[in-house]
Amino acid sequence: MTSSSPRGSAPRSVRLGAGSGFSGDRIDPAEKLARHADLDYLIFECLGERTVAAGNARRLENPDEGYDPLLAARMRAVLPHTLASGTTVITNAGAANPLAAAELVSGIASRSADRPVRIAAVTGDAVLEQVRRHDPVVWETGKRLSEHEDVLVSANAYIGAEAVLPALELDADVVVTGRLADPSLYVAPLAHHFGWDLADHETIGAATAVGHLLECAGQLTGGYYADPVTKPVKGMADLGFPFADVRADGSATFGKLDGSGGILTERTCAEQLLYEVGDPTTYLTPDVTADFGNVSFGSVGPDRVAITGATGRPRPRELKVTLGFRGGWLGEGQISYAGPRAYPRARFAAEIVTERLVDVHGGFTEDAVSVEYIGAGAAFRGLDTDEDAHEVRVRVTARARTREEADLVGWEVESLYTNGPAGGGGARRSSIEVLAIRSCTLPRELVPTRVHLTEVSK
Numbered sequence: 001m002t003s004s005s006p007r008g009s010a011p012r013s014v015r016l017g018a019g020s021g022f023s024g025d026r027i028d029p030a031e032k033l034a035r036h037a038d039l040d041y042l043i044f045e046c047l048g049e050r051t052v053a054a055g056n057a058r059r060l061e062n063p064d065e066g067y068d069p070l071l072a073a074r075m076r077a078v079l080p081h082t083l084a085s086g087t088t089v090i091t092n093a094g095a096a097n098p099l100a101a102a103e104l105v106s107g108i109a110s111r112s113a114d115r116p117v118r119i120a121a122v123t124g125d126a127v128l129e130q131v132r133r134h135d136p137v138v139w140e141t142g143k144r145l146s147e148h149e150d151v152l153v154s155a156n157a158y159i160g161a162e163a164v165l166p167a168l169e170l171d172a173d174v175v176v177t178g179r180l181a182d183p184s185l186y187v188a189p190l191a192h193h194f195g196w197d198l199a200d201h202e203t204i205g206a207a208t209a210v211g212h213l214l215e216c217a218g219q220l221t222g223g224y225y226a227d228p229v230t231k232p233v234k235g236m237a238d239l240g241f242p243f244a245d246v247r248a249d250g251s252a253t254f255g256k257l258d259g260s261g262g263i264l265t266e267r268t269c270a271e272q273l274l275y276e277v278g279d280p281t282t283y284l285t286p287d288v289t290a291d292f293g294n295v296s297f298g299s300v301g302p303d304r305v306a307i308t309g310a311t312g313r314p315r316p317r318e319l320k321v322t323l324g325f326r327g328g329w330l331g332e333g334q335i336s337y338a339g340p341r342a343y344p345r346a347r348f349a350a351e352i353v354t355e356r357l358v359d360v361h362g363g364f365t366e367d368a369v370s371v372e373y374i375g376a377g378a379a380f381r382g383l384d385t386d387e388d389a390h391e392v393r394v395r396v397t398a399r400a401r402t403r404e405e406a407d408l409v410g411w412e413v414e415s416l417y418t419n420g421p422a423g424g425g426g427a428r429r430s431s432i433e434v435l436a437i438r439s440c441t442l443p444r445e446l447v448p449t450r451v452h453l454t455e456v457s458k
Contacts, residue, residue, distance in 0.1 A: 012247070012248075013245045013246060013247050014040045014041070014189065014190060014193045014194070014245070014246050015037070015038060015039050015040050015041075015243055015244070015245050015246075016039070016040065016041045016042075016043060016186055016189065016190070016210070016214060016243060016244050016246060017030075017033040017034075017037050017039040017041065017042045017043065017241065017242075017243040018033075018043055018045070018214040018215070018216075018217040018220070018241045018242050018243065019033065019034075019042045019043055019044040019074070019078065019089075019091075019217070019241065020044045020045055020046055020074070020091075020217055020241075021045055021215060021216035021217030021218060021219060021241075022045070022046065022048065022051075022216070023046045023047070023048070023051045023054075023068055023069070023070065023093075024070070025046075025070075025217060025218070026218075026239075027070070027073055027074055027077050028077075029217070029218065029239060029240060029241040029260070030042065030044070030074065030077065030078055030241060031077040031078055031081070032240070032241075032257060032260070033241055033243060033257065034077075034078040034081035034082050034085075034087060035081045036257055037243050037257060038085075039082075039085070039087045039243065040087060040088070040189070040193070041087065041088050041089075041090060041189045042078060042082055042087050042088070042089050042090075043089075043090050043091065043185045043186060043189075043214065043215075044074060044089070044090070044091035044092075044093055045091075045092060045182050045185055045215045045216070045217070046068045046070075046071075046091060046092055046093040046095070047068075047092045047093075047095060047179060047180075047182075049322050049437050049439075050437070051068070051095060052095060052096065052154075052156050052179055052322050052324075053154070053322070053324050053435040053437050054095075054435075055067065055068070055095030055096030055097065056096040056153065056154035056156075056324050056435060057324075057432075057433055057435050058096070059096045059097050060153060060433075063097075064097075064100055065097065065100070066095055066096035066097030066100065067093060067094050067095050067096070067097050067098070067100055067101035067104065067176075068091075068093035068094075068095050068101070070093075071091075071093045071101055071104060071105070072104055072108060074091075074093070075089075075104075075105050075108045075109070075174075076108055076112075079105075079108060079109055079112040079113070079174075080112045080113075082173070083109070083112055083113040083115075083117060083173060084113075088168070088172065088173060088174070088175070088189065089173070089174045089175070090164065090174075090175045090177075090185055090188065090189060091174075091175070091176055091177070091185070092176075092177045092178065092179065092180040092182075092185060093176065094121060094122075094176040094177050094178045095178060095179075096126070096154065096156070096178065097178075098121040098122060098123050098176050098177055098178045099121050099123065099452060101121065101176045102119050102120070102121035102174075102176045102452065102454060103454075105119050105174050105176060106119045106454050106456045107456075109173070109174065109456055110456045110457065110458055111458070113458060114458055115457070115458075116455050116456065116457045117173050117174070117455070117456050117457070118170065118171060118172045118173050118174075118453060118454070118455050119172065119173065119174045119176070119453070119454045119455075119456065120167035120170060120172035120174070120175045120176070120451050120452065120453050120454075121176050121177075121451070121452040121454075122159075122163050122164055122167055122175065122176070122177040122178070122180070122449060122450070122451055122452075123178065123449065123450050123452065124157075124159060124163060124178075124447060124448055124449030124450055125156050125157050125158070125159045125163075125177070125178040125179040125180070125447070125449070126154070126155070126156055126178060127155045127156065127157045127321060127442060127446065127447055128152070128153075128154060128155045130155075130442060130446045130447065131145060131152070131155040131321060131323070131440065131442060132145070132152070134442060134443070134446060136321075136440040136441060136442060137440060138323065138438050138439070138440050139438065139439045139440060140438045140439065141438070145323075145440070148325070150325035150326060150327070150436060151325060151326040152323060152324070152325055153324055153325065153326055153435065154322075154323070154324035154435065155321050155322070155323050155324070156178060156179040156321065156322050156324075157179060157319045157320070157321045157442055157447045158179055158180075158181045158285075158286050158319055158320045158321070158322075159177070159178075159179065159180055159181070159184070159286060159319070159447060159449055160180070160181055160184045160187070160285065160286025160287040160315070160319075161184045161187040161188035161191055161198060161204075161286075161287050162188075162198055162287075162449075163177070163180065163184075163188075163449035164177065164180065164184070164185075164188035164189075164192075165188060165191065165192055166451045167451045167453070168188065168189060168192040169192070170451065170453055172453065179322065181285050181286050181287070182211065182212070182215040183207075183208045183210075183211030183212045183215060183285050183287070183290075184211065184285065184286060184287055185211060185215065186207065186210055186211030186214055186215070187204060187207045187208055187211055187287050190207045190210070190246055190250075191204070191207070194248050198287065199314075201288055201289075201311070201312040201313050201314055201315075202250075202311045202312060203249065203250045204250075204287050204288040204312055205250075205288050205289075205290040205291055205310050205311045205312020205313070206249070206250025206251065206252075206310040206311060206312070207246070207250050208283070208285055208287060208288055208290040208310070208312065209250075209273070209290060209292055209295060209307060209310035210244050210246055210250070210252045210307070210310075212272075212273065212275075212277075212283070212290075212292075213242075213244070213254065213269060213272050213273060213307070214242055214243075214244055214254075216272060216275065217241045217242065218239045218241055218262065219268075219271075219272050219275065220242045220254065220264065220268055220269065220272045221239060221240055221241065221242050221256050221260075221262035221263065221264050221268065221303075222236070222239065222262040222263045222264070222268055223236070223239055223262065224271070224272075224275075225263075225267070225268045225271055231267075233261075233262055233263050234261060234262075234263075235260070235261020235262060236261055236262065237261065238260060238261035239260070239261045239262040240256040240257050240260025240261055240262050241256065242254050242255065242256050242264060243255055243256065250310070251306070251307065251308050252306070252307050253300060253304055253305065253306045253307075254269065254304070254305045254306075254307070255303055255304045255305075256303050258303075263303065264303040264304070264305055265299065265303075265305065266297040266298065266299060266305055269297045269305050269307065270297060273292055273295060277292065280292040280293055280295075281293040284316050284320075285315070286315065286316075286319055286320075286444075287315055288312040288313070288314070288315050289312055289313040289314060289315060289316065290310065290311075290312045291310065291311045291312055291313065292309075292310055294309040294310075294311070295307060295308070295309040295310050296308050296309045316441075317443065317444065318441035318442060318443050318444060319441060319442055319443075319444050319447055320439060320440075320441055321439065321440050321441060321442050322437060322438075322439060323437070323438045323439060323440060324435040324436070324437060325435065325436040325438065326433075326434075326435065326436075327399070327434035327435060327436035328399050328400055328401050328402075328406075328433075328434055329399070329400045329401070329402060329403050329405065329406035329431055329432065329433055329434060330397055330398070330399055330400070330406060330431070330432050330433075330434045331397065331398050331400055331405070331406030331407060331408060331409030331410055331429075331430075331431045332395065332396070332397045332409060332410060332428075332429065332430050332431070332432075333353070333395075333396050333409050333410035333411075333412065333413025333414060333427065333428070333429045334393055334394065334395045334396075334413065334426075334427065334428045334429075335349065335393070335394050335413050335414070335416055335417075335424045335425070335426060335427040335428075336391065336392070336393045336394075336424065336425055336426045337349065337391070337392050337393075337394070337421075337423055337424055337425075338390060338391040338392075338423065338425075339390065339391075339423060340390075342375075342389055342390055342391055342392045343373065343376050343385075343386070343387045343388070343389050343392050344387075345392075345421045345422065345423060345424075346373055346376070346392040346393075346394045347373070348420075348421045349394050349413075349416050349421055349424060350371040350373075350394050350396060352412075352416065352419075352420070352421075353369075353396050353409075353412045353413055353416070354366060354369050354371070354396070356412050357369055357398060357408065357409065357412060361405075361408050361412075363400065363401065363405050364398055364400070364405075368398050368399045368400075369396065369397070369398040370396070370397045370398065371394065371395070371396050372394070372395040373385070373389075373392050373393075373394060374392065374393040374394075374395055375389050375391050375392045375393055376389040376392045377389075378395070393426075394413070396409060396412075396413055397409065399434070403431055403433070406431035406432075407429075407431050409429070409431075410427075410428075410429020410430060410431065411429065413427055413429060414427040414429055
């Protein structure tokens with residue numbers, strides 16, 4: 001650990017490690033941090049609006065599901081090390097079901113330690129009933145919630161650090177939350193360790209900058225930065241995730257394990273600082289309106305970068321809420337064409353599928369069917385199509401009212417094998433229920449949170 005000071009005192013610095021940057025992130029870099037980085041806290045950031053929606057969709061099918069699919073694998077990898085070293089794990093991998101996630105972690109913890117282990121679940125971000133009663137304006141439509149015909153099935157507020165502090169005050173070894181905001185995962189342990197007042201906007205703003213830089217894990221150490229021509233990065237297959245040594249004033253130094261792949265420089269930090277930030281002087285979080293406008297980075301050694309200058313202003317009065325509406329089903333089918341005239345054959349294939357969905361099966365309109373030509377410029381949305389491409393993969397998707405209708409999309413694409421055009425191969429098909437994602441805000445007093453503590457022993 002970076003300090004032997006007891007909790008409640010003010011240690012000279014606290015070391016936070018980034019265990020993941022998104023739901024599907026790698027696990028081995030987190031295990032290496034847990035084993036070798038001498039951490040006080042290991043943080044797993046696993047949620048985005050898409051993954052919250054996916055969690056809610058899973059919970060609608062099975063009330064015992066809804067947490068992050070990799071939660072068990074992550075905990076099995078790191079808990080033997082974190083419990084032995086006294087490192088506290090904090091994660092929002094509870095997603096749409098923090099209580100079930102905590103139960104899962106409890107079972108793993110009981111097999112990983114020879115002492116009692118405290119698992120805390122933080123609930124309260126699920127605000128479906130509050131949203132229905134409050135009837136807020138939906139951002140994307142400008143209409144009141146009650147004016148929408150779509151069925152609202154989930155609503156998750158972005159809760160902040162104050163929701164986690166009670167769990168840390170109970171000496172939890174693992175804290176599992178739902179839609180805790182990304183930087184708040186890091187602000188909470190810092191405020192707990194240093195005894196910060198959450199109304200100290202300048203310091204909380206500085207801590208938010210630290211959290212924002214760490215929250216995407218490998219992006220800070222060259223992952224999203226790397227380009228083999230203009231910005232080469234070595235050791236990408238063994239990319240090391242970052243950690244930060246944070247001091248009582250909120251200033252920090254970032255680093256990664258010696259010998260791990262990737263790089264950590266002023267440039268990787270500057271890119272990550274601006275990631276998903278519209279106005280660097282007004283970055284809204286549940287904890288603070290952070291101001292990154294005067295941030296400075298300075299190298300203090302190989303793969304060691306110091307940050308100063310972040311500050312903040314009072315937090316927003318309302319919390320952002322992610323709304324999930326039932327959006328029917330999405331059917332998908334893919335098939336590839338290669339060789340001479342690959343693109344014309346791919347277009348012909350898409351035309352056949354579209355015509356059959358609309359005219360033969362019914363229930364579909366042409367507007368409901370979407371086609372992409374991967375390999376011929378799909379990423380450019382038709383602005384730059386390579387009609388001479390030698391390999392094209394057709395992706396046909398269509399929204400449907402039922403799963404049975406959605407299954408027709410992949411079926412029709414697969415039927416192209418023998419029904420033309422020539423040379424199709426590698427067909428794939430799928431159908432998924434869709435939750436349409438929209439947003440609103442809710443007064444924070446309508447979002448009470450609660451900590452549920454479980455103690456388990458071997």
